[in-house]
Amino acid sequence: MKAMVLKRICDLKQTADPLELVELPEPVPKENEVKVRVKACGVCHTELDEIEGRTPPPRFPVVLGHQVVGEVVGWGKCVTRFRGGERVGVGWIHSACGKCAFCLREEENLCGSFRATGRDVNGGYAEYMTVPEDYAHPIPEIFTDAEAAPLLCAGAIGYRSLRLSGLKDGQSLGLTGFGASAHLVLMMVRHRYPLTRVYVFARSPSEREFALELGAVWAGDTGERPPEKLHTVIDTTPVWKPIVDALACLEPGGRLVINAIRKEDIDRDYLLKLDYPGHLWMEKEIKSVANVARRDIVEFLTLAGEIPIRPEVQEYPLEDANLALLELKQRRIRGAKVLKIG
Numbered sequence: 001m002k003a004m005v006l007k008r009i010c011d012l013k014q015t016a017d018p019l020e021l022v023e024l025p026e027p028v029p030k031e032n033e034v035k036v037r038v039k040a041c042g043v044c045h046t047e048l049d050e051i052e053g054r055t056p057p058p059r060f061p062v063v064l065g066h067q068v069v070g071e072v073v074g075w076g077k078c079v080t081r082f083r084g085g086e087r088v089g090v091g092w093i094h095s096a097c098g099k100c101a102f103c104l105r106e107e108e109n110l111c112g113s114f115r116a117t118g119r120d121v122n123g124g125y126a127e128y129m130t131v132p133e134d135y136a137h138p139i140p141e142i143f144t145d146a147e148a149a150p151l152l153c154a155g156a157i158g159y160r161s162l163r164l165s166g167l168k169d170g171q172s173l174g175l176t177g178f179g180a181s182a183h184l185v186l187m188m189v190r191h192r193y194p195l196t197r198v199y200v201f202a203r204s205p206s207e208r209e210f211a212l213e214l215g216a217v218w219a220g221d222t223g224e225r226p227p228e229k230l231h232t233v234i235d236t237t238p239v240w241k242p243i244v245d246a247l248a249c250l251e252p253g254g255r256l257v258i259n260a261i262r263k264e265d266i267d268r269d270y271l272l273k274l275d276y277p278g279h280l281w282m283e284k285e286i287k288s289v290a291n292v293a294r295r296d297i298v299e300f301l302t303l304a305g306e307i308p309i310r311p312e313v314q315e316y317p318l319e320d321a322n323l324a325l326l327e328l329k330q331r332r333i334r335g336a337k338v339l340k341i342g
């Protein structure tokens, strides 16, 4: 099968083509796994973190990709839920132990044995992949393969972020960064919390324009002050400045939710501007979002089908994965980038 593989950690400033197109043997499902023929795979900022070594894969070469939509075409002998032909999605969570305290309370995203699709095991930048049947999720019929792909990570983790924010209808929400995840959060909020006013902070004028089109009441550059204090802010940027700026915008008791697997080091010094009374005092809270649990994916797919949320997607052939990643790195983003495969 064709696959785009990562063979080593790279600096994307020095190399424009970190992934290599290779021929690999088709994977064979283990007894509890299904084999999926991949139709579409979303391109996520976390892939940049893997390539540049902020969350490095444990072994190479590895097939990246964790927003996978495809068809079940094979299964191991213990599989009971699938018999072939079903359309399924696979997200960032590939498996967890199933027995620890976190797993037992549906927080398998925090399990010590958490394994990530496209990092700890091969993912969807390929024609086929395998996944435990309990981690393959049915996709609502109304979505095309490409539309469904970004829902599996950007959407599911956006849903988890919104859950962890504790937002209630009518409370003001800020979004710092306006990429694949944030634009889906805005669509969800418009539906679930119609009285909530959403303020978007983004560097690029095109992202700010896009936010206003989707119903944000205000859009400004990072560092600008919105006309009211915010009850909660969800950060999806790869850097530090928006964190400090967001804390200054929170109302007393407000919460900042950081939806990022790692932060880049380029503006780490900005943290020294953190001022206790201005940024933290008055019971402000900071909470990070780690991975996704299965219920985030399942609940979000259902919600997305009901609303419905149709993400804006830009499609690329599998062979152009490097181009899609480079554009993501350069923040040439409108909606979500998706590889069309097969």
Ligand SMILES: [Zn+2]
Pocket (backbone or CB within 6 Å): 044, 045, 046, 066, 092, 153, 154
């Ligand atoms: Zn992702």
Ligand SMILES: [Zn+2]
Pocket (backbone or CB within 6 Å): 096, 097, 098, 099, 100, 101, 102, 103, 108, 111, 112, 113
């Ligand atoms: Zn566990």
